Amino acid sequence: MDLGISGKTALVFGGSRGMGRACALQLAREGVAVTIAARNPQTLEQAAAEISRETGIGVGWVSADLTLDTGREAALAACPHPDILINNADGPMPGDFRNWSHDDWIAALDSMMLGPIDMIRRVVDGMIERRFGRIVNIVSRSVKAPHAELGLSNGARAGLIGFVSGLARQTVRHNVTINNLLPGAFATDAQARHIRGMLEDTGKTFEQLWDERGRASPAGRYGQPEELGALCAYVCSAQASYMTAQNILLDGGGYPGTY
Numbered sequence: 001m002d003l004g005i006s007g008k009t010a011l012v013f014g015g016s017r018g019m020g021r022a023c024a025l026q027l028a029r030e031g032v033a034v035t036i037a038a039r040n041p042q043t044l045e046q047a048a049a050e051i052s053r054e055t056g057i058g059v060g061w062v063s064a065d066l067t068l069d070t071g072r073e074a075a076l077a078a079c080p081h082p083d084i085l086i087n088n089a090d091g092p093m094p095g096d097f098r099n100w101s102h103d104d105w106i107a108a109l110d111s112m113m114l115g116p117i118d119m120i121r122r123v124v125d126g127m128i129e130r131r132f133g134r135i136v137n138i139v140s141r142s143v144k145a146p147h148a149e150l151g152l153s154n155g156a157r158a159g160l161i162g163f164v165s166g167l168a169r170q171t172v173r174h175n176v177t178i179n180n181l182l183p184g185a186f187a188t189d190a191q192a193r194h195i196r197g198m199l200e201d202t203g204k205t206f207e208q209l210w211d212e213r214g215r216a217s218p219a220g221r222y223g224q225p226e227e228l229g230a231l232c233a234y235v236c237s238a239q240a241s242y243m244t245a246q247n248i249l250l251d252g253g254g255y256p257g258t259y
Contacts, residue, residue: 004238006031008132011079013066013119014088016043018188019138021051022229023086028055030233035060035079037071067110072119083130084236085123087116088138090190091157093197094149104152112139112156117163120178124171133176134236137164138228141184141251149198161247168245177244179235184251185213187222219252 010027014020015036028034028051036051036059038044044061051059062078065071066089076082089111092104120135127133139157146154161180168178185191195209202209214222228250234240235248249255 001237001239003030003233003236005084005134005233005236007033008083009033009035009079009081010084010086010236011035011037011075011082011123012086012088013037013064013075014090014138015086016040016047016061018190019183019186019225019228020086020088021047022225023088023136023138023232024059024229025051025054026226026229026233027084027236028052028057028059030237031057032084032236033057033060035062035075035082037062037064037066037075037078039063039065039071066115066119067107068115069118072115072122075119076122081126081130082123083127083132084134084136085119086136086138086232087119087160089115090193091140091150091153094147094194095152095197096149097151100152105155108152108156109159112153113159113163116160120164120167124167124176127176128171128174131175133171133174134240135164135176135178136232136235137161137178137180138232139180139182139247141182141249141255144182144247144249144257145255165245172241172244175241177235177241179244180247181228181232181235182247182249182251183223183228184249184254185217185222186225186228187214188225191222217252217254221252223250223252
């Protein structure tokens, strides 16, 4: 299928590794001019070079922290008028809410709610003027099936989804859609970091928890980043113009509900 986005521009946060990189790769395969943004220049430069070699599309990169105003400005200086915005940020380590300070909550909100909302604010009017825009927030299944140890993520990501739900219904008539992808357990560095944060409470080894978590899915395995990347590319496509304000699960059937 020709997704109809060749020649568009995309700004992908967290695009140097994991699910963000998979989104950047798939968009580049579709002929999109991609700029990836993250904090580490070394991993960014390497990812941009590898994606460029694989796709034949030159991929730009910028060292930019989504949580900081200066980081968001730097990202837009590198990609001033994105047709596609992918908001993607790692969640904090698991923990007990009794131990989280006010600063912990503010950091979570800056990363997973306020930073993404400010990026949307900065790009959405330009998308409306050009009559094309696709905004995709990579969130988490935990907003539908919360885990107690992920309270910082549950709260901040749910706030982003709540905000988007109203805005997306205002922009869709201008061919600007806003949707959220809700991945479950994926084989990424972020998943490994999550599991390491749980080791002390379980008394198990990393290998034991990693294996158990993968096998616990009805699919019997972890999701692969490229699976989410392919879904993201479709959500950004011309054909997806009637889909907005949706929270799309990709979790191997892990969520137990009907709705």
